[in-house]
Amino acid sequence: MTRLVDIALTVNGKPVTGKVEPRRTLADFLRDDLDMTGTHVGCEHGVCGACTILVNGASMRSCLMFAVQVDGAELNTVEGLAVDGKLTPLQDAFHRHHALQCGFCTPGLLMTAEAFLKENPSPTADEVRDAISGNICRCTGYIPIVEAILDAAEQLKKTDAA
Amino acid sequence: MKPAAFEYIAPVTVxxxxxxxxxxxxxxxxxxxxxxxxxxxxxRLAQPELLIDLNRISELAGIAIREDGVVRIGAMTRHRTVELSPEIRECLPLLHEAMPYIAHVQIRNRGTIGGSLAHADPAAEWPALCFALDATIVARSSSGSREIPATEFPLGILTTALEPDEIIAEVLFPHQPAGRRYGFQEISRRRGDFALTGVACTLDLNADGVVDASRIAIFGVDDIPLLSAEAVDALTGNTMTDVLAREAGRAAAAAINPRSDLHASSEYRTQLIETLVYRALKQAAGADLLKDVA
Structure with a gap:
């Protein structure tokens, strides 16, 4: 057994501490140590995008990072999106457009799209497709996902204007 | 899947x-x-006993332009930082153009120029970009630092000129003359996949549209990127026309013997190179691509 390392970080705005083996991936730390199973683990080698979370605001693969590396970092996961059960405009758009079927890819897509819409609030459909190219969905054929993200962009603009 | 156990350190200095x-x-x-x-x-293809994490060494990250025009990119600079950098857009437009081809945004937010060069995947963009721009890789060990021309850095698949006690500290890109033109083209099965093949080129035209100089780097065809002397020979001293761009593509394709693998046959890769060299040159010449005289 290797030495355990103490880490302290922020997850969805709340301070969190942990004691981890260096080989503990960030995805496994979230799921197995923090019981935050919203972040999904698919391929575990950086291809499928299911484990995408935000690290200091940027979307990254949590399966390709070790928990020891995020000591001091601020993370956002899918659990931090809805507040008191109220869906964010992006989640609501996924719901209305049926942008998920089995739901396995959804947390990664939501986190990818969250970061994307902050950078590009008025995207074209092509830009959306490019932005989600690192997230594999085997159910929807992507069309409703693209529609949902475009719709969410519109809703967010209305909210910002109001 | 869990990595084998390892010791971990995260130093803050080189x-x-x-x-x-x-x-x-x-x-x-x-x-x-x-x-x-x-x-x-x-x-578990890699099972290091000790992992030395460079992510907390701030001196290894960042982009700086020296007084002599040389652009220094620290080894730990993320692909995404290069993609979004106004200085890179201005001084090394080829890099700005090529960055979106590297994997997906989540990978570009984390992956680094030094990591990509040290990994030396034959289908990766960075080694070819460094060939095209005649970059220099600065390696450091506890006994000092040395400069390695980018073209001598990759030795084979996943193998480089780095000694076991060396790391890449930074990459130096020579000043690019004003008016130099660039092209970048690659083909992959899906957006963000590793390239089947790709081309990065620079092109210098004189006032009459005649090719003064060019560099054509090809990747994904051999164990390491290559510079096509044949395409350059076809171009030099000739007026940059659509026909000439096609000739250069044919010259480049005739000189290579790409690998076959489950993604593409050798023949297909050869045809891709012919087309991609043509497209990259057309992209570089832009509106100054002269009409062919009938």
Whole structure:
């Protein structure tokens, strides 16, 4: 057994501490140590995008990072999106457009799209497709996902204007 | 999938990292963005005893333009930082153009120039970009630093000129003359996949549209990128027309013998190179591509 390392970080705005083996991936730390199973683990080698979370605001693969590396970092996961059960405009758009079927890819897509819409609030459909190219969905054929993200962009603009 | 157990250190200075790398007596690996090494560790294809994480060494990251016009990119600079940098857009437009081809945004947010060069995947963009721009790789060990021309850096698949006690500290890109033109083209099965093949080129035209100089780097055809002397010979001294761009593509394709693998046959890759060299030159020449005289 290797030495355990103490880490302290922020997850969805709340301070969190942990004691981890260096080989503990960030995805496994979230799921197995923090019981935050919203972040999904698919391929575990950086291809499928299911484990995408935000690290200091940027979307990254949590399966390709070790928990020891995020000591001091601020993370956002899918659990931090809805507040008191109220869906964010992006989640609501996924719901209305049926942008998920089995739901396995959804947390990664939501986190990818969250970061994307902050950078590009008025995207074209092509830009959306490019932005989600690192997230594999085997159910929807992507069309409703693209529609949902475009719709969410519109809703967010209305909210910002109001 | 869990990586095999390893010891982990995250030094904050290059000296500490080099001391650990050279003096540990262990099978040590340095960790950049981890977008290649961590998958290999998850599969247990790589099982280092000691992992030296460079992510907390701030002096290794960043972009700086020296007074002589040389652009210095620190080894731990993320692909995404290069993609979004106004200085890179201005001074090294080829890099700005090529960055979106590197994997997906989540990978570009984490992956680094040094990591990509040290990993030396034959289908990766960075080694070819460094060939095209005649970059120099600065390697450091505890006994000092040395400069390695980018064209002499990759030795084979996943093999480089780095010694076991060395890390990449930075990459130096020579000043690019005003008016130089650039093209970047690659083909992959899906957006963000590794390229089947690709081309990065520079092109200098005189006032009459005649090619003064060019560099044509080709990747994904051999173990390491290559510079097509044949395409350059076809271009030099000739007026940059559509027909000439096609000739250069044919010259480049005639001189290569690409690998076949499950993604593409050798014949298909050869045809791709012919077309991609043509497209890259057309892209570089832009509106100054002269109409062919009938």
């Amino acid at each position: 000296e500490e990292a080099l001391e650990a790398l050279g003096g540990s007596g262990k099978d040590a690996r340095v960790l950049g963005g981890g977008q290649s090494l961590v998958p290999m560790m998850n599969f």
